Amino acid sequence: MDKSKLPVEQRAALSLLVDDHRSVKKLFKAFQDAKDDAEKQSIAAETCQQLTVHAQIEEEIFYPALRGASDKIDDMLDEAKVEHAVAKDLIAKIEAGNSEMLEAHYTVLSEYVGHHVAEEENELFQAVIRAKVDLKEVAQQLEARKAELTGQPA
Ligand SMILES: [Fe+2]
Ligand SMILES: [Fe+2]
Numbered sequence: 001m002d003k004s005k006l007p008v009e010q011r012a013a014l015s016l017l018v019d020d021h022r023s024v025k026k027l028f029k030a031f032q033d034a035k036d037d038a039e040k041q042s043i044a045a046e047t048c049q050q051l052t053v054h055a056q057i058e059e060e061i062f063y064p065a066l067r068g069a070s071d072k073i074d075d076m077l078d079e080a081k082v083e084h085a086v087a088k089d090l091i092a093k094i095e096a097g098n099s100e101m102l103e104a105h106y107t108v109l110s111e112y113v114g115h116h117v118a119e120e121e122n123e124l125f126q127a128v129i130r131a132k133v134d135l136k137e138v139a140q141q142l143e144a145r146k147a148e149l150t151g152q153p154a
Contacts, residue, residue: 001121007129012139014125016146017062020054021117028110037099044106048091051113053149055084057142065138066124069131076124083116 003015027047034040063077090109094102128135147153 001125007132009132009134009136010125010129013062013135013142014128016139016142017054017058017125018121020050021121024050024054024113025117028114031106031110037102040102040106041099044094044102047106047109048095051087051091051109053146055088056149057145059084061138061141061145065135066128066133069133070127073124073127073131076119076127080116080120080124083112083119087113087116 001014001018003011003018006014024047027043027050031040031043031047034043059081063080066073066077068074087109090105090112094105094109098105
């Protein structure tokens, strides 16, 4: 998704979410390139943390802001909620620390999240742009909540 082409009403909010997606994708790649188990464990922990914060700000702020924009968007939000639940289940398994299953759980998580992210960027975000949902305030709320959850200033 080319952030510079996003309409101004949606740019900041969608850019923040796209940046999160890219950051997690980098971690998926880094896991594949990791040399030993310790490195894999630490990349997996970082991935789980980032995904948890990302899912939470989407669920608390972004998805509710889109609710009711169109029937199609509502259907996509229902689907996204189910997908988040599946991802959280995998995250919980990874965080429970069964190292024998780490590779398998992480691989499935990365494939699954890859699919979810593609749907968000290619379908949901496009529908949001078409519906002209004004996300300027939502962007500030997402930033503030993310800063709060990560303990880092926005
Ligand atoms: Fe999502
Ligand atoms: Fe997302």
